[in-house]
Amino acid sequence: xxxxxxxxxxxxxxxxxxxxxxxxVDTARLFAAWGISLHGCRRSExxxxxxxxxxxxxxxxxVDTARLFAAxxISVTIITTPSNAALFQASVDRDIAIGRxxxxxxxxxxxxxxxxxxxxxxxxxxxxxxMAGKVNQGIFLLQKPMEELxxxxxxxxxxxxxxxxxxxxxxxxxxxxxFILYATNCFYHCAFHSLRLHAPHExxxxxxxxxxxxxxPDPIEITRAQLEDYHKTQTEFGKLMxxxxxxxxxxxxxxxxxxxxxxxxxxxxxxxxxxRKCWHVGLPSHAIERNRGLxxxxxxxxxxxxxxxxxxxxxxxYICFGSLVLFHDAQLRxxxxxxxxxxxPFIWVVRTRDxxxxxxxxxxxxxxxxxxxxxxxxxxxxxxQVLILNHSxxxxxxxxxxxxxxxxxxxxxxxxxxxxxxxxxFYNEKLITQVxxxxxxxxxxxxxxxxxxxxxxxxxxxxxxxxTGLMGGSEEAQEIRRRAKxxxxxxxxxxxxxxxxxxxxxx
Ligand code: UDP
Numbered sequence: 001x002x003x004x005x006x007x008x009x010x011x012x013x014x015x016x017x018x019x020x021x022x023x024x025v026d027t028a029r030l031f032a033a034w035g036i037s038l039h040g041c042r043r044s045e046x047x048x049x050x051x052x053x054x055x056x057x058x059x060x061x062x063v064d065t066a067r068l069f070a071a072x073x074i075s076v077t078i079i080t081t082p083s084n085a086a087l088f089q090a091s092v093d094r095d096i097a098i099g100r101x102x103x104x105x106x107x108x109x110x111x112x113x114x115x116x117x118x119x120x121x122x123x124x125x126x127x128x129x130x131m132a133g134k135v136n137q138g139i140f141l142l143q144k145p146m147e148e149l150x151x152x153x154x155x156x157x158x159x160x161x162x163x164x165x166x167x168x169x170x171x172x173x174x175x176x177x178x179f180i181l182y183a184t185n186c187f188y189h190c191a192f193h194s195l196r197l198h199a200p201h202e203x204x205x206x207x208x209x210x211x212x213x214x215x216x217p218d219p220i221e222i223t224r225a226q227l228e229d230y231h232k233t234q235t236e237f238g239k240l241m242x243x244x245x246x247x248x249x250x251x252x253x254x255x256x257x258x259x260x261x262x263x264x265x266x267x268x269x270x271x272x273x274x275x276r277k278c279w280h281v282g283l284p285s286h287a288i289e290r291n292r293g294l295x296x297x298x299x300x301x302x303x304x305x306x307x308x309x310x311x312x313x314x315x316x317x318y319i320c321f322g323s324l325v326l327f328h329d330a331q332l333r334x335x336x337x338x339x340x341x342x343x344x345p346f347i348w349v350v351r352t353r354d355x356x357x358x359x360x361x362x363x364x365x366x367x368x369x370x371x372x373x374x375x376x377x378x379x380x381x382x383x384x385q386v387l388i389l390n391h392s393x394x395x396x397x398x399x400x401x402x403x404x405x406x407x408x409x410x411x412x413x414x415x416x417x418x419x420x421x422x423x424x425x426f427y428n429e430k431l432i433t434q435v436x437x438x439x440x441x442x443x444x445x446x447x448x449x450x451x452x453x454x455x456x457x458x459x460x461x462x463x464x465x466x467x468t469g470l471m472g473g474s475e476e477a478q479e480i481r482r483r484a485k486x487x488x489x490x491x492x493x494x495x496x497x498x499x500x501x502x503x504x505x506x507x
Contacts, residue, residue: 045101046156047075051146053161054084054139055123056323057404061183061257062161063088064284066102067095069159075101077153079146081109083121105153107145114138124323129452139163150174159255163240165247177252180244184403185258186266186278187435188427190216192245193274195231208445215273217265218435225446226426237449253277257284257403259491262410262436282494283407285386301384304347305391307377311345314395314481317471318388318414320349322402324451325421327352329361331456336363338463339376344471345393346376349383389414395481396470398442401425406432413488415439415480417466419458422448438484442466 010031014024048069052062063078070076078085078092085104092102109121114137119125126132147170150158158178160167171178182189191213195201200211207225230238248254253276260267260280270278308316319335321327332350339346340363352359362378370376385405388394389412397409398417406428409416416439418429426447432439443462446455458466470477 045075046073047077047153048157048159049077049079049150049153049155050159051079051150051161051164051167052084053163054081054121054135056087057402058161058163058183059084059087059122060404061284062159062181063092065159065181065255065257065281067091067100068281068284070095070100070102075103077103077105077155079105079107079149081121081142082106083109083119083125087122105149107142107149110138110141113141123451127326129450132450157252160251162244162248165240165243168247168250171251178250179253179255180248180251181255181257183257184424185263185428185431186256186270186280187263187431188424189248189254190266190269190274191220191427191430192424195227196245199231201227201231217269220430220434222426222430223445226420226444228447229449235449249276253279256280257282257407259283259407259410259494261490261494262487263431282491283411298384300379301387304377304379304383304388307374308347308388308391308393310374311393313392315471316345316347316391316393317396317398317417317467318347318394319398320383320385320405321351321400321419321421322405323351325351325400326452328454331453331458332361333363334456334458334460335463336361336366337460338467340366340369341460342464342467342471343375344467346370347379347383347388347394348376349379349385351380386412396467398467401428401432403428410436410438410484410487411491413485415470415477415484417442417470418444420444421453421457422451436483436487438480438487440466440469440480 010028012024012028012031014021048066050062050066050069052059059080066076066078085106089104092104095102109116111118111120114134116131116134116138120131120135121138123132123135126135143164143166146164147166150167150170151174155174155176157176158167158171159181160178162180162182167178194213194215198214200214201224204211204224208223210221210223213220213222224232228238228241229235230241254270256278258280259282267278267280270276317339332352335348339348367378370378386408389397389408394412394414396417397405397414398419399405399409400422401416401418401420402423402425406416416432418432418439419442420426420429421444426444429439429441429444433441442458443466444457446457448457470480
C-alpha cells in the first residue's frame with residue numbers, strides 16, 4: 001500500500017433526539033456501505049508504526065521486527081530517511097511482493113542544515129566524531145516531521161527505538177500503546193538497573209578492582225574501568241540514558257531482540273523484580289528468511305563461499321567489529337601480528353577511516369602470505385556476516401560484542417572471542433563468558449565512550465592467547481564449542497516470534 005492510499009474516514013455527530021439520530025445514523029451506514037470508515041482513526045486492520053534509529057545495528061533488528069509483524073498480518077509503516085531506507089528496501093520489497101503490507105515513508109534528511117554532504121544519514125557512514133555529531137543534530141531536527149507522519153498514519157501502536165524518548169508523548173496524545181525496542185538483551189538492563197540503584201563502583205578502591213553487580217541471579221564480575229563513564233560522572237549521554245529508562249517505564253512494554261532461552265533468569269528478574277512487561281523476539285531475521293542476501297547475484301559473496309569451501313570444518317576464525325568501530329593503525333597491526341603468530345585460518349573484515357588510504361598498518365607482505373598459503377582473507381567494506389557465520393568452516397568469531405553480532409553467532413552456534421569496546425558491550429561479554437560460557441575474553445580492560453578507538457585494546461600476546469585458547473582444540477575449548485552448539489539448537493527451536501504480535505491483537 002502506498003503512503004497516499006489511505007481510506008476515507010468520516011465522523012458523524014448525531015444530536016440527542018431520535019428524529020435526528022435515526023437519519024444521521026442511517027446516512028452513516030450508507031457511507032459505510034460505500035466503504036468509508038466511520039471510526040476516525042480506527043480501522044478493521046491493525047497498523048503499527050516503526051521508528052528505527054539511524055545506525056545499522058538499530059535499523060536491522062527494528063526493521064526485521066517490523067517485517068515479522070507484517071508476516072502476522074499487521075499493516076506496518078516504517079519511517080526513515082532515503083539513505084537509511086536504501087539499506088533495507090530490497091528485503092521489504094520482497095515482503096511486499098508476497099502480499100505483506102509494509103510502507104516505507106521517507107523524510108528528507110536535513111543535510112544542508114547541519115552541514116553534511118548529501119547521503120550521510122547514518123552513523124556508519126561517518127568517519128569522524130565531528131560528523132557523528134552532525135548526524136545527531138539532523139536526527140534532532142527530524143523529530144517534528146516524524147511526529148507529523150506518525151499522527152497522519154493513525155497507527156494502533158508505536159514501536160520505537162530507545163533513542164526516541166519523545167514517542168512516549170505522541171503515543172499518549174494518540175492514546176495508543178508505545179513499545180520500546182531494545183536491540184539488546186534483558187541481562188544488560190537488569191545490570192544497568194542494579195548499578196543505578198546500588199552504585200557498587202563507589203565502594204571499590206581502584207578502576208582495576210573487580211566488583212560484583214548486586215542482586216542479579218548470577219554473581220557477575222566487572223571492573224570499574226569497564227563500566228560506562230556515565231555511572232562514574234555526569235555526562236550528556238548519561239542524561240539521555242536516564243531519559244530512555246524513564247520512557248521505558250512509561251511504555252506499554254519492552255521488546256528485546258534476544259531469546260528468553262538465552263537468559264531465562266534475567267527475563268524473570270526483569271518481569272518480577274523490576275516489574276516490567278517484556279517480549280523476546282529473538283533474531284527476527286532468523287524467523288523471516290534464513291539466508292539473507294542469498295537471492296541476489298554477488299561476486300564477493302560467491303568468492304567468500306568458495307574460499308570457505310576449501311577450509312576444514314570449525315577451523316576458520318571470523319573477525320569483524322560491526323558497522324561503527326574505527327580502530328587506529330596500532331590496534332590493527334596487533335591483530336595482524338597475532339594472526340600470523342597463531343597461524344589460524346581467518347576472515348578479517350577491516351573498517352578504516354578512509355578505505356582508500358594506503359594501509360601502512362599491515363605488516364609487509366601480510367596479505368600476500370595469507371593468499372599464497374590459502375590461510376586467510378582480509379576484506380574491506382560490508383560482508384554478508386550472517387551467511388559467513390552459518391558456514392560450517394567457521395569455528396570462532398572475534399567480536400566487539402555488538403549485540404546483533406553476538407546473537408547472530410549464538411544462533412549459528414559459533415563460539416566467541418570477546419573484545420568489548422563501548423555501549424553495553426562489556427555486559428554482553430559477561431553474559432557470554434560468565435553466564436553462558438560460550439566464549440573466551442581477549443582482555444579489553446577499559447570502556448570507550450565512543451566508537452573511534454584511539455588506544456590498543458588488546459595487544460598481540462593477549463590476542464594470541466585468546467585465539468589459541470578458543471581455536472586450539474583444548475578440552476576447555478571443546479566444552480565451550482559444545483555449549484555454543486547446544487545453545488544454537490535451543491534458540492533455533494524456540495520459534496520465539498509470537499509475543500508482541502499476539503499481544504497487539506488483544507489491544
Ligand atoms: N554487519 C554485516 N556486515 C558487515 C558488518 C556488519 O552484516 O560487514 C552486520 C552484522 O551482521 C550485525 C550488524 O551489522 O547485524 C552490526 O551490529 P552490532 O550490534 O554487532 O554492532 P554495531 O554495528 O552496533 O557496533
